[in-house]
Amino acid sequence: MELINTDVAIIGAGGAGLRAAIALAEADPTLRIALISKVYPMRSHTCAAEGGAAGVIKSDDSLDMHFDDTVGGGDWLSDQDCVEYFVKEAPKELTQLEHWGCPWNRETDGSVAVRPFGGMQKQRTWFAADKSGFHILHTLFQTTLQYPSITRFDEYYALDLLVDEGRCQGLTAMEMRSGMIKQFNAKAVIIAGGGAGRIFPFTTNGAIKTGDGMAMAYRAGVPLKDMEFVQYHPTGLPNTGSLLTEACRGEGGVLVNKDGRRYLQDYGMGPETPLGKPQLKTMELGPRDRVSQAYWHELQKGNTVSTQWGECVMLDMRHLGEKCINERLPLVRELAIAYLGVDIVKDPVPIRPVVHYMMGGISTDMQAATPLPGLFAAGECACVSLNGANRLGSNSLVELLVFGKSAALSAIKHIQALPAANVANAAALAARAGESQARIRALFSRTDGTESMSGLRKEMMDTMEKNVGIYRNEAGLQEAVDKIAALRLRYQNVVVNDKSNVFNTDLFQVLELGCMLDCAEALTVGALARKESRGAHQRLDFVQRDDASYMRHSMVYYQGLNAPRLDYLDVVITKSPPGVRDYSGDHK
Structure with missing residues (x-):
């Protein structure tokens, strides 16, 4: 070596x-x-x-x-x-x-230009x-x-x-x-x-x-x-997951449901403002977690648009005009045309939230x-x-x-x-490196494995999509914890089919899968234990934020193939005591 x-x-x-x-x-x-x-x-x-x-x-x-x-x-x-x-x-x-x-x-005076972004008051x-x-x-x-x-x-x-x-x-x-x-x-x-x-x-x-x-x-x-x-980012292309930047909304793009209504005013992010004149902290410039959650609620109400790629809402930027779009959102226009065949200058583009x-x-x-x-x-x-x-x-x-x-x-x-x-300590470090090399050799030499990388990866992704999405509950999270634990055990029998050395993508994907399973384990264990709703972690069975119990960081420790150890660390508060997140636009 x-x-x-x-x-x-x-x-x-x-x-x-x-x-x-x-x-x-x-x-x-x-x-x-x-x-x-x-x-x-x-x-x-x-x-x-x-x-x-x-x-x-x-x-x-x-x-x-x-x-x-x-x-x-x-x-x-x-x-x-x-x-x-x-x-x-x-x-x-x-x-x-x-x-x-x-x-x-x-800007026209030569100074650096800035644009609005979600959740920012300036x-x-x-x-x-x-x-x-x-x-x-x-x-x-x-x-x-x-x-x-x-x-x-x-x-x-x-x-x-x-x-x-x-x-x-x-x-x-x-x-x-x-x-x-x-x-x-x-x-x-x-x-x-x-x-x-x-x-x-x-x-x-x-x-x-x-x-x-x-x-x-x-x-x-x-x-x-x-x-x-x-x-979850609120505006992803529904077929590929490609991102349509928040700048679409920062420049004045609007989100509408199947009735053409700007629905965000129903979820604490109103009032509605004139097209082309976005009001900071309101409507489409709410924070990403709130805007994504609003999509979920519209879906439950049957207010989304049925497309060949599934249920969506529409992002409308037509009123910005071709000049503005070409100057400030050229890539967005290219992506929408290339992947959906939609020219945002002429038509609204279907979008839905996507993990970001x-x-x-x-x-x-x-x-x-x-x-x-x-x-x-x-x-x-x-x-x-x-x-x-x-x-x-x-x-x-x-x-x-x-x-x-x-x-x-x-x-x-x-x-x-x-x-x-x-x-x-050269000998000690060489021994550690030897253990790493032995791990790879064991993967190569395994001939009696029963699991495929693609099969395990699909089961992991399906589990995360089903149970650990925008909204979560106890039963779903427990299912995810159990499933990921089982997949980590089954991973010990995964087979590397390609035995070559040069750019062995099969091997690298197997190694990446092991890392993803470790990360998924920490994620699901932390989510199951956090019995509150806060930011991007929303529980249907614990809908309130619980500062008394969970104003703490979750800390997950690796325990091999055993269940990880979970601990907590207090949040550092210096000058802003916990308050209410208000994006209604009614306050100064």
Whole structure:
């Protein structure tokens, strides 16, 4: 097994991973940085983000307003010290991106343009048409190229963390091109591997979003925090799940039911406002959890539109005009035409909610440090407790930047604090790496297995779709917990049919399935135990928010093939006591 020595290993080369690599290289040019990704960086899922990134820039806005919107939008499950730090750092990071060349849209006076986004009382979302993630990722990727200390390992699949003497000291990864396993010894590891939305069948997430980084940390003893909170985006294409950005509604698009009625006023998000003049905090600019839940209620009432792709509501943007759409929503128009044959300039487009983002993930503090010394995490794979029970749109792209940088600075502090005479126990780390290699060899050598990857994956997805959706109940969640536990046992008999070494996609899909099952386990266990409704976690049998019992983060600990251990951690409250989420538009 080839040994690669580095100072910091970063798993994932999307927005958070690239930002961490830049911060490391800037802070200390002598550091050796290994950037490990299972896809080329520009294929990372950050590229798919459309709408924009939130940061206070205009004179009528304030950090306190951004704080209030984020905490209220998260249904008071956000750690407020983390939110305070985030809103302060966000404008700095977005300005830094501009200096690196990110082509933000501009006002006529040359200043940065901002657009409205759901749950935000002021316009503060910076954007680059509706391809913001692409431009952010491109800017970060190009910036990394100037630093010779960053070595990329593209198309490497990360396998296991190497833990010795109570701290993380590296990882193993497989080079996809050769099938060879490499041992990376590192003084610090940063996980920036994205979310796990592919445990659901209908999602905006690309095929790479399988929770690999989450599962690696989970298996190494780090708890997964708040995994029960899964965000549905209200406007996905009904056949592919492709995202139609929240900017559609930020620019003035409206949601109507089968009768052509703007129904959101029936769900605490009124009053209705004139077309083309969206009123902040109301109607279509309610937060994502509330807008998705309203669709569910319209479905129960029989108010949805029957299409060849199932039940939908309609997103109408015709009144915006072709000029506005081509300037600010060109990708949305392309997607609707390509996948549905609908030109949004001429016709409403059918949409329905789709799994989009996981608020939960690897437990970290606001410095992006996990409970395992030497291990840090940032981005969607991490739960720094910024987003609480529901993420506000356009906060996540800035989260990548703010906490990607924090992870890097924390990793440097960790390295500096190591004893000067610190020498990794080479034999111990080699033994750990050998265990990782043996796990892969066991998969290859199994000939008497009875389970297929595709069969298990379908059962997992069907279970999650049926029981862990927008609305949940005790019986369904218990069924999901039992089913996922059974699937994890059956996974021990899964067969890898392709025995080759070169780009063995069969093997990688089997490994990804194991990670997804681990993440699904943590999610369902946390959801069953949380007997309240809060944000994106809605219980039909416990319809009220219960601050007395559940103003706490769920913490799920891996226990092998046994049921995981569940614990809780108190939410940090600094200046905003729990209140009522009011998006009626009647208050100031």
